[in-house]
Amino acid sequence: MPCITHETEQERREAARRHEQLLTGPLHQEIDRLKTQLAERDAMLCGVLTALTEIDAAHHMELTSDNMALNLVANAMPVWYDGSEAGVPWEMVERWWQEHQEQDRRRRAREAATREARRRIVLSKLSAEERELLGIKE
Numbered sequence: 001m002p003c004i005t006h007e008t009e010q011e012r013r014e015a016a017r018r019h020e021q022l023l024t025g026p027l028h029q030e031i032d033r034l035k036t037q038l039a040e041r042d043a044m045l046c047g048v049l050t051a052l053t054e055i056d057a058a059h060h061m062e063l064t065s066d067n068m069a070l071n072l073v074a075n076a077m078p079v080w081y082d083g084s085e086a087g088v089p090w091e092m093v094e095r096w097w098q099e100h101q102e103q104d105r106r107r108r109a110r111e112a113a114t115r116e117a118r119r120r121i122v123l124s125k126l127s128a129e130e131r132e133l134l135g136i137k138e
Contacts, residue, residue, distance in 0.1 A: 053073055081093070
């Protein structure tokens with residue numbers, strides 16, 4: 001028995017076809033579809049919770065009939081939310097929301113740093129006269 005076995009051209013083509021099917025086949029396409037769907041659902045939930053948070057901020061001084069400050073996300077949603085219908089307890093939603101807000105804060109900070117770096121690059125290319133004409137005092 002030899003220490004090495006050489007594949008035939010047909011075996012190499014078949015292996016390449018199987019590999020390509022793993023990368024682009026129905027299972028991979030379903031995974032891509034589910035990833036897209038998950039991202040869309042994350043965006044929807046973020047939008048709804050952000051809107052509720054904005055409502056809270058806009059109406060934070062309004063009082064309910066029992067003189068409690070209106071706070072939809074912190075106070076009302078845990079009461080209104082039906083975990084048995086949703087199949088997920090409110091605590092999981094809260095944990096997701098906190099993690100998502102932190103991810104958003106980090107993303108915004110990265111984007112701001114990138115914008116600032118680009119701004120500095122552009123400003124470094126301006127002459128003193130151009131800065132003066134543009135009213136830039138840096």
